[in-house]
Amino acid sequence: MNCNSCPRKCDIDRDTTLGFCNSPERFRVARAALHFWEEPCISGTKGSGTVFFSGCNLRCVYCQNYEISSENKGVQISDEKLIAVFDNLIAQGAHNINLVNPTHYAPQLARVLSRWHSPVPIVYNTSGYESVKTLRMLDGLVDIYLTDFKYSRPEKAKLYSRASDYPAVAKDALCEMRRQIPTDIFNGDLMQKGVIIRHLILPSNTNSSLEILDYLAEKYADTYLSLMAQYTPCGDLASHPELTRRITPREYNKVVDYALSKGFEKLFLQELTSADKNFIPPFDFTGVM
Numbered sequence: 001m002n003c004n005s006c007p008r009k010c011d012i013d014r015d016t017t018l019g020f021c022n023s024p025e026r027f028r029v030a031r032a033a034l035h036f037w038e039e040p041c042i043s044g045t046k047g048s049g050t051v052f053f054s055g056c057n058l059r060c061v062y063c064q065n066y067e068i069s070s071e072n073k074g075v076q077i078s079d080e081k082l083i084a085v086f087d088n089l090i091a092q093g094a095h096n097i098n099l100v101n102p103t104h105y106a107p108q109l110a111r112v113l114s115r116w117h118s119p120v121p122i123v124y125n126t127s128g129y130e131s132v133k134t135l136r137m138l139d140g141l142v143d144i145y146l147t148d149f150k151y152s153r154p155e156k157a158k159l160y161s162r163a164s165d166y167p168a169v170a171k172d173a174l175c176e177m178r179r180q181i182p183t184d185i186f187n188g189d190l191m192q193k194g195v196i197i198r199h200l201i202l203p204s205n206t207n208s209s210l211e212i213l214d215y216l217a218e219k220y221a222d223t224y225l226s227l228m229a230q231y232t233p234c235g236d237l238a239s240h241p242e243l244t245r246r247i248t249p250r251e252y253n254k255v256v257d258y259a260l261s262k263g264f265e266k267l268f269l270q271e272l273t274s275a276d277k278n279f280i281p282p283f284d285f286t287g288v289m
Helices: 081-093 105-117 134-138 154-161 166-180 206-219 249-261
Strands: 027-035 048-055 075-078 097-100 122-126 143-150 185-187 190-200 224-228 267-269
Touching: 027 081, 048 081, 048 206, 075 081, 081 097, 081 105, 105 134, 134 166, 143 166, 154 166, 166 190, 185 206, 206 249, 224 249
Parallel strands: 048 097, 097 122, 122 143, 143 190, 190 224, 224 267
Antiparallel strands: 027 048, 027 075, 185 190
């Protein structure tokens, strides 16, 4: 069956042709390991069981994980091997199974999660560029949506991620995620079910961030919001000189102060020291080979 599972709608047979995500039909994974640098309610004390999928349906010029998202570094594995990877992470004490950049494998993951019932929450860690129709395949299979909301302006989305429809798509996707999981549930400090919206603040783009906060304050003021300061220049940014530096304390504080002024109370904040390439995990096939 031809693939139209994401908003790109490439309509190609991924067994024989690669579409925009540059990914085959079978899972391609670059790393599976405990990760301690997600939001506290996800990482906890024992770590989040992250599984990094190769390929991507966006082309973010600043992507920290470009080695796997654009260059598609990874190992092809079967459904059975992926389940074994999940089981191994749980045996290591993972608080959850964290599917990182899973969008282009969503139907395949729905198939796996329908037959393998996880004893820990399933986290769907996504860019937000999702098809509502595909998200509905995951209804009841995903416990936590950890979703980006990157852009409010189509021209910025096109410039930085080759997806001018990102703002409209992300709004519809977020609505579906919240419909599926309307209530946030915790066990102590750990989220068991819920939605967390992430926004990565980009240098020289704080006005766009404020526009996003205006929208989220109107629609999702009671949803957890993570304002991320971790932007680190990566890749070839010669055509985007504004992105060749980290954000400043003034830029981050401007966005945080605005969020507080809009009444957000469920906020996760980051130290500016999080903008460090040392926090980017090595994609060395740990936990996959």
